[in-house]
Amino acid sequence: MPEEKNNKKKNEEQAPEEIEEQDLITKESDEAEVIAEEETAEDVNQSGEESPEWQQEKEELLDKLKRKQADIDNLRRISKIEQAEAREYALHQFLSRLLPVLDNLERALESARSDENMPAGHVEGLEMIYKQLIQILEQEGVSEIEAVGCKFDPNCHHAVMQEKSDQSEPGIVLEELQKGYHHRKKVLRPAMVKVCGE
Secondary structure, three states: OOOHHHHHHEEEEEEEHHHHHHHHHHHHHHHHHHHHHHHHOEEEEOOOOHHHHHHHHOOOOHHHHHHEEEEHHHHHHHOOOOOHHHHHHHHHHHHHHHHHHHHHHHHHHHHHHOOOOOOOOHHHHHHHHHHHHHHHHHHOEEEEOOOOOOEEEOOOOEEEHHHHHHOOOOEEEEEEOOOOOOEOOOOEEEEEEEEEOO
């Protein structure tokens, strides 16, 4: 029994020491936090400006961000240009395939005009269709290539015949055998012509 009392006394005596140790650990951890905060505060100048290291890193990140944004803008611009070119090419191909239909309609109209037995209403109907088709083509930027009386231009004329003529100079287009067309600045189909030879 006396030994148990002695152990209790020892435990009671040690308890305040343990409390003191815990207080010391707590104080040390608080001091460490304060030191860390002070070190962080040292990175910022008294005027509120960031340290040179932080400033440099910030500028590098901003520079990278600007470069990425510029790359995205360039990709968008290139994509828009490519889409516009693809649409223009598709329209150009469609209009090229439409020209033989226009040629046939012109032949039908000429035949109807020259036929005396053709009712006037039929001729008027063909003329209305022809005018409407020409109007649509003009709205899309299609225009006829001038040929007769013009100097032969290999870029927009296709010479299939050559004929000597005293009434015209060499290299001048004498006759248009098939109409040619421009689509805006591009040649949709060259005009098939007969040229005055030397």
